[in-house]
Amino acid sequence: MTRAKAFLIRPLPATVEAAIATHFDVVRAEGDRILSAAEVLEGARGCRVVFVSAMQPMGREVIAALQPELKAVGTVSVGYNHIDLEACREYGVSVFYSPGVLSDACADLAVMLVLNAARRGHEAEALVRSGKWPGYSNVQLLGIGLTGRRAGILGMGRIGQAIAARLRGFGTEIHYHNRRQLSAAEELGATYHASAEELLRVSDFLVLCAPGTPELHRFLNRERIAVLPENAVVVNVSRGDTVDDDALIEALKSGRVFAAGLDVYANEPALDPRYIELENVFLTPHIASATTDTRHAMGMLVLNGILAHDAGEAPENQLC
Numbered sequence: 653m654t655r656a657k658a659f660l661i662r663p664l665p666a667t668v669e670a671a672i673a674t675h676f677d678v679v680r681a682e683g684d685r686i687l688s689a690a691e692v693l694e695g696a697r698g699c700r701v702v703f704v705s706a707m708q709p710m711g712r713e714v715i716a717a718l719q720p721e722l723k724a725v726g727t728v729s730v731g732y733n734h735i736d737l738e739a740c741r742e743y744g745v746s747v748f749y750s751p752g753v754l755s756d757a758c759a760d761l762a763v764m765l766v767l768n769a770a771r772r773g774h775e776a777e778a779l780v781r782s783g784k785w786p787g788y789s790n791v792q793l794l795g796i797g798l799t800g801r802r803a804g805i806l807g808m809g810r811i812g813q814a815i816a817a818r819l820r821g822f823g824t825e826i827h828y829h830n831r832r833q834l835s836a837a838e839e840l841g842a843t844y845h846a847s848a849e850e851l852l853r854v855s856d857f858l859v860l861c862a863p864g865t866p867e868l869h870r871f872l873n874r875e876r877i878a879v880l881p882e883n884a885v886v887v888n889v890s891r892g893d894t895v896d897d898d899a900l901i902e903a904l905k906s907g908r909v910f911a912a913g914l915d916v917y918a919n920e921p922a923l924d925p926r927y928i929e930l931e932n933v934f935l936t937p938h939i940a941s942a943t944t945d946t947r948h949a950m951g952m953l954v955l956n957g958i959l960a961h962d963a964g965e966a967p968e969n970q971l972c
């Protein structure tokens with residue numbers, strides 16, 4: 653019996669690729685990068701399943717052109733803003749994603765960004781490596797402590813809650829804004845703010861971790877930055893376009909914002925080159941979920957969702 657074909661746009665952990673290969677004939681894209689629509693069409697022609705990752709556009713034309721064979725898209729990511737769900741629904745293509753299993757890894761990274769930005773970890777390391785460290789000083793590389801300060805979490809989903817749980821351990825007060833107030837957040841001792849502006853006013857550490865949606869496009873603009881407390885730290889593990897880069901860069905240059913920690917960028921892998929020149933920004937290359945265990949769990953969750961659906965079940969990680 654001929655087996656269905658699955659197209660892998662990006663390499664996945666070997667354990668996951670091996671598991672996929674027990675169920676499908678695997679077709680792999682060369683390299684490890686975002687593909688153009690034409691490249692997806694070429695690689696995925698005749699495939700029943702396409703595995704994608706965050707940031708890989710799967711638009712209407714691609715979904716339509718892969719008919720009638722394409723039946724499922726599996727995105728090894730918690731974000732799914734890169735997939736046209738409406739088109740998938742229309743063409744009867746099921747979509748699976750990987751929420752939950754990455755929350756702890758993403759929260760760890762968010763805390764790393766807060767700590768590095770607030771305590772100037774990257775500047776400190778660069779100084780030691782430069783060979784120019786003059787020795788201990790009472791006034792060198794002074795940062796901002798976490799204890800007693802307020803974290804403002806925008807988006808209190810699973811990742812936001814995991815960040816809150818960690819920051820509480822530092823003695824940081826937790827505030828959040830979310831579409832709705834959550835009892836799970838109250839249990840974490842977090843204070844709800846009905847409007848994002850109210851949250852900004854108390855955010856010594858603003859942590860953006862809401863899903864990337866059109867409503868949040870350029871959310872952190874000049875007007876909103878003006879509302880932040882003096883010496884605020886901004887952290888973004890959401891999507892790059894949640895931030896108005898011109899506004900944030902201006903605020904980082906002037907010192908209106910003390911520092912930023914960024915894992916995501918508007919035009920990845922390109923980023924605004926002005927960030928690279930700023931010392932008060934800690935930059936990571938979209939690695940929030942990048943641990944061996946997490947990436948294995950993400951890939952397996954997506955594969956198992958597809959298999960469960962094929963077996964007539966309704967897996968929780970099915971988007972449509």
Ligand SMILES: O=CC(=O)O
Nearest residue numbers: 706728729730731
């Ligand atoms: O950005 C990464 C993801 O959505 O999992």
